[in-house]
Amino acid sequence: MRVLMFGWEFPPHIAGGLGTACYGLTRGLAKLGVKVIFVVPKAYGDEDQRFLQIRNASEVEAPYGTLETEEDLWKQLTFIRINSNMVPYLSPEEYANEWNEFRHEKRPGIPQDIWKQRYNFSGKYGANLMEEVARYAMVAAQVAKEMEGQFDVIHAHDWLTYYAGIAAKRVSGKPLVVHMHATEFDRSGENINTVVYNIERTGMAAADRVMAVSNLTRNIVIEKYGIAPDKVVTVHNGVRFKAHEGPEEERGVDDKIVTFLGRITYQKGPDYFVEAAAKVLKRLPNVRFVMAGSGDMLNHVVRRVAKLGISDRFHFTGFLKGDEVRRMFELSDVYIMPSVSEPFGISPLEAMKSNVPVIISKQSGVAEVLTHAVKVDYWDVDAMADAIYSLVTYPALHNMFITKGQEEVTTLKWDNAARHVLDVYKAVTE
Structure with missing residues (x-):
């Protein structure tokens, strides 16, 4: 089986779980004998290509006129300038711009420079994102x-690559599988960005199969996007995370450490973490809370921590990646993911691999596959606080969850x- 796969990021250059998932999945496919050509907007040359071939879109000459239906495709795209957390994963640099409000900035006509022979993609989630999606x-x-003739199926990851998948399908006639890692409803609640929603819906409608990372996401795809149930399959994510095997990290404190690691944005529920922390600290003074990440709600969270009077027990690390994440898990006694809507959630699996008990929201896809995790409603800060209290107070309970x-x-x-993914490929190619 040969797969032409479109993604937006690939390790080590990632801004969130999308790249991590692509890495784990392509490694798994390689073990099954699947040949993957992975196209990414911007390749840096240090990607691990032992099990796949990376194709750098910034090096591809694609002048205007190469696709007979480009005008039809173009009409479906609306240029906007992004000033919100609408994209799946943002880097700390983008977050630093404090994109707190959403506003459209429509551009008349087609900017000519986008049709140059080569287009230098940023490979990020910046203000020209929709231009990059189009190109x-x-x-x-x-x-x-x-x-032509070198691949059997097309696989597109998340909305950023759905139009790429459609274009490749139109040219080749090969079946298209789209992977829904996170929906616009996960990112924005009911106050969705209709442009992104329409791209998601168009991509899934054009696909031969839609893969959702959880039953939670599958239900959203069916109910909110109107995709036929027999077209949508659930493929749960996995984990590939090696805990440190050397000497333990020096903690420097005797206090228990409870960690939130993720984007500090609406979807991840950071404000509920803060409220639960305040309740715990009323009962236990020897606990420290760490919020590792960056996001558009950071300033709000910092102000709330100050107002609650728990600043001396709260630590903000900024965005962590690679070994920094591993070290943070090593220092933690409890990991918590209070997401309002989490399509899956790989980080709890990484925490468990690092011998850290986890508390997760019932509104997360990973809750479908985990038995030995404490599950609470994201809004139930009392239950969240009770769970934290129990795990840091009772060693037997803590060790059992480990x-x-x-x-x-x-x-x-x-x-x-x-x-499971290979089974989907076979179903659409037979």
């Missing part, structure tokens, strides 16, 4: 044309997810 679709058409969690998480491998 990426044109590059995808050119790549599909150049690789032991059982380790046993459970070792079965949640990307190899299993890859087998």
Whole structure:
């Protein structure tokens, strides 16, 4: 099986879980003998290509006119300048701009420079994102044309690449599988960005199969986007995370450490974490709370921590990645993911691999596959506080979740997810 895959990021250059998921999945597919050509807007040359081929879209010559239906495709795109958390993953640099309000900035006509022979993608989630999404679709058409007969199926990850997948399908006639890692309803609640929503819906309507990372996401796809149930399949994510095997990190404090690690944005529920922390600290003074990440709600959270009078017990680390994440888990006694809407959530699995008990919201996809995690409603800060209190107070309970969690998480491998994905490929190609 040969796959032409479109993504937006790939390790080590990532801004969130999307790149991590692409890495784990493609490794798993390679073990099954699947050949993957992974197209990314901007490749840096240090990506791990032992098990796949990286194609750099910034090096592809795709002049205007390479796709017969480019005008039709273009009409479906609306240029906007992004001043919100509408995209799936933002880097700390983008967050620093404090994009707190959403506003459209429509541009008349087609900017001529986007049709240059080569387009230098930023590969990020900046203000020109929609221009890059449009140009990426044109590059995808050119790549599909150049690789005629060299792939059997097209796989597009998240809305950023859906038009690329459609363009490649139109040129090649090959079946298209789209992967829904996070919906616009996850990112924005009911106050959705209609432009992104329409791209998501168009991509899923054009696809031969839609893969959702959880049953939670599958239900949203069916109910909110009107996609036929028999077209949508659930493929749960896995985890590939090696805990540190050397000397333990020096803590420097005797206090218990409770960690939130993720984007500090509406979807992740950081404000509920703060409220629960305040309740815990009324009962236990020897607990420290760490918020690791960046996001558009950071300033709001900092102000709330100050107002609650718990600043001396609260620490903000900023955005962490790679070994920094591993070290943070090593220092933690409890990990909590209070997401309002989480399509899946890989970080709790990484925490469990690091021998850290986890508390997760019932509104997360990972709750479907985990038994040995404390599950609470994201809005129930009293239950959240009780769970934290219990895990840091009672060693037997803490150790039980570590032991059982380790046993459970070792079965949640990307190899299993890859087998399900391969079944989907076979179903659409036979």
